[in-house]
Amino acid sequence: MELNPILQREVRARWRRLPAFATVFGYAALFSVLMGAVYAQYAKTFHFDPQQNSAALGHELFVTLTWMQTLGWMLLAPLLTVTSITAEREAGLLEALQLSPLTPLRIVTGKLLSALSFMALMLLVPLPAIAVCFQLGGVSPYEFMQALLLHITTAVTGAIIGLNCSAWSRRTATALGAVAASLLVLNLACLYLGPILWYAHPIVATLAIFNPEFGFASWAESMLVQVTLSCFLVYNAAGALLRPLNENSPPPILMDAAGSQLAPAPTHEENQVNLLAAGTSPSSEITIEGTDHFPFVRWWQVPLPAHWRFANPILQRELRHKFRFRQESAYGQFDLAPVSFIVITCFFLLVEAFCFMGVLLQPDVRANLWWLHAYGWLFIVIAASALMGASAFAREREAGLLEPLLLSSLSPREILWGKLCAPLLACCYYSLPVLLAMVLCIDIIPAFMTGISPLQAIATLLIVGAAAWCYTALGLCLSWCCKRLSIALTWTLVGLFTSLLCAPLLLNAFGDSSWWQPGHPFLALAAVSHRRDAFSIAATTLPCALILFGVGCILLLWLAWAMRYGAREKDRKRQ
Known part of the structure; x- marks a missing residue:
């Protein structure tokens, strides 16, 4: 039987690059350190006697390792496949694949199997830590097999979600946004759409393995739901490759009434370079994406921001990109971006309507609703601002616009200010x-x-605003340092995971954690929720806001220095 050529190429290409080895090493190191942190925390909490409590310690370590792996596969598996199809499309190779003898299903399965082969290796990485749990005792082979099957199913489902979003997206950034929205919608659906989907959530199914109250139904239901969803998404991704082959089709030749050929319409990149070189602000009268002769792209604009006008042309252009969605191309392809935006908006408005009714009917739950919204709002603002910042310079570099942007009449301060304010204003608008x-x-x-x-309430606003400022600056710095958008977004997610989760766990387990807690936004928000007097609220909020704002300013100062005195793009490519 002939091996899938897509699988052969993907496996060879993956293991010829350093990120594959770095990912395996980082995954192994992360779980080793986390296991050590859990062990140290358990030893500090209880009077540990190896002869009496070894079974309890082994079971505790295995439970922690199991749900951490489940959470890790929910987040990591989509990232391994989200660039599978979009990378081919951006490199101009997708049409060659579609014109090859391979069927769309074979292309999709080849991409999927290459990612699954890599994930199979990563599933073997935690085996030494699991062996330690078996050595300590308290873990049955039945629990291990249940956890292993759940991890495999969760990893496969996450990989298929990323592959499906990649197949239906034109760019990597759009695919990453679709993955984030899909994971958010699926998790919210499991929380709000009744007990059936609640028990199907992978984290709940993981806890059901060790909790007899859930029984066997939760684990089996989660497996069934994930397998059904995976089968549907595989065929959906294969159907995306059956679309017409007009990914990079040139505009048609235009003729006037006398039969003479007209000049071709300027491309999107040419318009952007001309506007930036002139130092002008793109207004509503300027149609950047096409001309009257060739309406190449139609866009759906969010109503209110369409009337915003700013003197900074970078800020004006960035906000236009963040508040509009591709609606339909000249070839009649309908894009799901505006529909998805409307569906997600209606879903959130429905949730907010239920919360509003709860506030009116049960005033005692107002405090709980505030802090529930505050934690979710803080998480979404941090993730959105960091990811939008990470796409600022990397997207320009991939499109070949960063060098003209730096050589334009705009100063580095104006460029940086426009790139910084756009994510912050977008977060403010979507938070209304x-x-x-x-x-x-x-x-x-x-x-x-x-x-x-x-x-x-004021303390919550200060913490959220300072966190958005700091993590936007972090995303901008990573975007400046990375050559590709996918790499910048990946490093941004790694930075968020490390700074918000891993570093606090390690510092709390191995040393004094009092010195770093004021700079953690979630811990500061938790401290504010337990205080009512003005002095204690100010003593908790101001250090956190000042630390986050100061770190963001330091990152922005370094970025401004790098933009002014760093190497040019052509010199960096030669190096």
């Missing part, structure tokens, strides 16, 4: 529905203490 629902949870009259105080 959440803020409107959260306002009802504030105690305007001090006599009624069923909600939160105005000082707690």
